Amino acid sequence: xxxxxAQLVSLARPVYWSLLAxxxxxxxxxxxxxxxxxxxxxxxxxxxNTENVLLGVxxxxxxxxxxxxxxxxxxxxPGAVRAAVRGGWAxxxxxxxxxxxxxxxxxEPLARLVLGGDGGPALPLAVSYFxxxxxxxxxxxxxxxxxGLLKGTxxxxxxxxxxxxxxxxxxxxxxxxxxxxGVRGAAASTVLCRCxxxxxxxVALRRNALLRSASRAVxxxxxxxxxxxxxxxxxxxxxxFTLRQAGALALVAVVARLGVTAVAAYAIAYKVMYxxxxxxxxxxxxxxxxxxxxxxxxxxxxxxxxxxxxxxxATAGLAAAVLLxxxxxxxxxxxxAGPAVAHQGVLFLRCVGPYLLLMAGFISLGGxxxxxxxxxxxxxxxxxxxAVQLPLAYALSGLGLPGVxxxxxxxxGAQCAVVGVVLRRTWRQEGEAARxxxxxx
Numbered sequence: 171x172x173x174x175x176a177q178l179v180s181l182a183r184p185v186y187w188s189l190l191a192x193x194x195x196x197x198x199x200x201x202x203x204x205x206x207x208x209x210x211x212x213x214x215x216x217x218x219n220t221e222n223v224l225l226g227v228x229x230x231x232x233x234x235x236x237x238x239x240x241x242x243x244x245x246x247x248p249g250a251v252r253a254a255v256r257g258g259w260a261x262x263x264x265x266x267x268x269x270x271x272x273x274x275x276x277x278e279p280l281a282r283l284v285l286g287g288d289g290g291p292a293l294p295l296a297v298s299y300f301x302x303x304x305x306x307x308x309x310x311x312x313x314x315x316x317x318g319l320l321k322g323t324x325x326x327x328x329x330x331x332x333x334x335x336x337x338x339x340x341x342x343x344x345x346x347x348x349x350x351x352g353v354r355g356a357a358a359s360t361v362l363c364r365c366x367x368x369x370x371x372x373v374a375l376r377r378n379a380l381l382r383s384a385s386r387a388v389x390x391x392x393x394x395x396x397x398x399x400x401x402x403x404x405x406x407x408x409x410x411f412t413l414r415q416a417g418a419l420a421l422v423a424v425v426a427r428l429g430v431t432a433v434a435a436y437a438i439a440y441k442v443m444y445x446x447x448x449x450x451x452x453x454x455x456x457x458x459x460x461x462x463x464x465x466x467x468x469x470x471x472x473x474x475x476x477x478x479x480x481x482x483x484a485t486a487g488l489a490a491a492v493l494l495x496x497x498x499x500x501x502x503x504x505x506x507a508g509p510a511v512a513h514q515g516v517l518f519l520r521c522v523g524p525y526l527l528l529m530a531g532f533i534s535l536g537g538x539x540x541x542x543x544x545x546x547x548x549x550x551x552x553x554x555x556x557a558v559q560l561p562l563a564y565a566l567s568g569l570g571l572p573g574v575x576x577x578x579x580x581x582x583g584a585q586c587a588v589v590g591v592v593l594r595r596t597w598r599q600e601g602e603a604a605r606x607x608x609x610x611x
Contacts, residue, residue, distance in 0.1 A: 172474075172478055174460065174471070174474050174475050174478040175478040175481065175482060177456075177460050178453060178456045178457060178460060178475070178478055178479055178482055179456075179482060180456075181324070181326050181455070181456035181459055181460060182326075182449075182452040182453045182455065182456035182482070183326075183452070184326040184327045184329070184330035185321075185326050185329070185330065185451075185452040185455050185456065186448055186449050186452035187330050187333075187334070188329055188330040188332075188333035188334070189333075189448040189451065189452060190445070190448060191330075191333050191334050191337045191338075192333060192337060193444055193445075193448070194337070202344045202345055202348050202356070203348060203353065203356055205348075206348070206352055206353065209290065209291040209292040209295055210292075210295055210352065210353050212292040212296075213281075213292040213293075213295035213296035213299055213353055214295075214296075214299060214353060214356055217281075217296050217299045217300060217303060217357075220280070221310070222415050223412065223415065224269065224307060224310065224311070225314070225411070226408050226409075226411045226412035226415065227265060227269060227311070227408065228310070228311050228314035228315070228408075229314075229404060229407050229408040229411055230261065230265065230400075230401065230404040230405055230407075230408040231258050231261040231262045231265065231314075231315055231318070231400055231401075231404055232258075232314040232315050232317065232318035232404070233318060233403075233404050233407040233408070233458075233540070234257075234258070234261075234318075234399075234400040234401065234402075234403035234404020234405070234407065235254055235255070235257065235258030235315060235318045235319055235322060235400055235404070236318040236319075236321045236322040236455075236458065236459065236462075237322070237403050237404075237458060237459075237462050237540060237541060238250075238253075238254035238257065238258075238322070238399060238400060238403055238462075239251055239254045239255065239258075239318075239319060239322025239323060240321075240322045240323075240324070240458075240459045240462035240463050240466065240541070241254075241462040241463075241465060241466040241541075242254055242384075242390075242466060243322065243323060243324065243380060243463060243466060244462060244463040244464060244465060244466020244467040245466035245467065245468075246466075246467075247390065247466075248383055248384040248386075248387035249384075249387045249388050249389055249390035250390040251380065251381070251384035251387070252384045252385065252387045252388070252389045252390070253389040253390040253391040253395075253396045253399075254322070254396065254399075254400070255319060255381065255384065255385075256389055256393050256396050257391075257393070257395075257396030257397045257398075257399055257400035258315055258318065258319065258400050259315070260393050260394075260396065260397040260400075261397050261400045261401055261404075262311060262312060262315045264397070265311065266307075266308050266311045266312065267308070269307055269308075269311065270304060270305050270306075270307045270308040270311075271305075273300065273304030273305075273307055274300070274301065274304040274305050277297050277300035277301055277304055278293075278297050280300060281293055281296035281297045281300055295352075295353045296353075298353055298354050298357075299353050299354065299356065299357045300357075301354070301357075302354055302357035302358055302361060303357040303360065303361065305361075306357070306360065306361030306364070309361060309364045309365055309368055310364060312368060313332070313336075313364060313367065313368045313371060316329075316332075316368065316371040316372065316374075316375060317329040317332065317371070319375060319378075319381065320371075320374065320375070320378065321455065321459055322459065322462075323378055323380045323381060324459065324463065325378065326455075326456070326459075328371075328374045329371075332367045332370060332371050332374070333367075335366065335367045335370060336363050336364050336366070336367035337363075339362075339363035339366060339367070340359055340360055340363045343359040343362065343363055344356060344359045347359040403543075403545070406545035406546045406548065406549040407540055407545050409549050410536070410545070410548060410549045410552045413549070413552050413553065413556055414552065414556070416556075417555075417556040417559060417560065418440075420560055421559070421560065421563055421574070422436070422437075424560065424563045424564050424567055424574070425563075425567070425571070425574060427564075427567055428567060428570060428571065431510045431511055431514055432514050432570070432571055434511045434514075435502075435511045435512075435513075435514030435515035435517075435518060435571065436514075436515075436518060436571065436574070438501075438502065438511070438515050439515045439518045439519050439522070442494070442501055442519070443490075443494075443522065443526070445490070446486065446487065446490030446491075446494070446526055447526075447529065447533075449483070449486040449487075449490070450483050450486065450487065450529060450530050450533040450534060451533060453479055453482050453483040453486070453533070453534040453537065454479075454483075454533050454534055454536050454537035454540075455537060456479075456537065457475060457476070457479040457534055457535075457536075457537025457538050457540075457541060458536075458537035458538070458540040458541040459537075459541065460475055460541065461475050461537065461538050461540075461541025461542050462541040462542070465541065465542055472538050472541075472542050473593075475538055476534075476535055476538040476593070479534040479535060479537060479538060480530075480531045480534050480535060482534065483530040483531065483533065483534035484527060484530045484531055484534075486530060487526045487527045487529065487530030487531075488527060488530075490526055491522070491523030491524075491526045491527060492523075494519045494520070494522070494523070494526075495519065495520045495523060498515070498516040498519040498520055499512070499516055501515075501519065502515040502516055502519075514570075514571055517570070517571055517572060518571040518572075518574075518575060521571070521572045521575035521576075522575045522578070524575075524579040525575060525578040525579040525582055528579060528582040528583050528585075528586050529582050531586055532582060532585050532586050532589060535589055535593070536548050547592060548589075551585050551588050551589055551592075552585070554584065554585065554588060555581050555582065555584060555585040556581075558580070558581045558584050559577060559578065559581035559582075562576075562577035562580055562581055563577035563578070565577070
């Protein structure tokens, strides 16, 4: 196996399982809450969806720190590692109190916003959930930074273990706390179990050899400069993720034109697709870490890493496309979908394969951009893709869910084409620069 491919698989596999564990815990959490009735399910569902937005916020310091620590590790520069760690903690310390306190103080307006209108019977339940979950956001955000620091050192297994620990504890505590305290118990269970995982994560940071060694080094930059560097590195990644989430929400409004049956089928199918798309994002994180390591070592291997990242991710995408197409009827039946919803869902899952393949390539290449400082370019491509996707989906929605799949594939194809042009131009310039150096020598 190619050495870059082996490294990517080694880094990506734990990331994938940690993402999968989070999704599984969320599904089981919903199952327990469902015993409290429809309003409780609605309240918890919309409240927990806010974590997607909060994850976008966390990526500012978590992903930015991962790339900076990985680059410093590759350069074998303890002072730069120390500066990157300080910058991550400083930015986290600025952002976390604002999000946690602001979310708590605005919990009722926020609940009205996510529920829409007056919220009905779900509103007081969502407010009570936010009363606990929003202060607990501090734990969530700090845990994201801890994971980012560990990943930057090349350790993706410990974040996986921490995710399994937190989500395993949630599965154990949910039944008891939800039985005793209802919706508030669901929020309390999540926060308390994450506290345990965070404590374990802080211990893991102290035991990490690279970080322990760097803690004795003189920082390569002042704290304020390190904070700005973290912000500059992480902000495009955060904006890219948030924009994709916003685009996905807007697409639901387009699908709603097709009726309630189509919306239900789309919602189920999209959740199932997470099993595949999480693999793409795991490869993306691995590519970002590996690219930053090699650049820190003074080696320019983006081309080779990008090729292997696309190979690994596209293999997963092809397998997922085939599996979804074959097992679509059983998948919809497992979710208890009625005949009409099942028919629409099967149709969507059998048409979404081209989109998954294109997405696999684009998402995995994004890690190479992030690891080499090209995240701003990637953000501009994502803006273009979202701007193309929504009008196309609206125009092609007359074809039903297959039209939506076609719009997704065309928009993703446009993003892949732009990225391909950027990469060819970059690699041609690097080749010309290398030849010039050889001639000069």
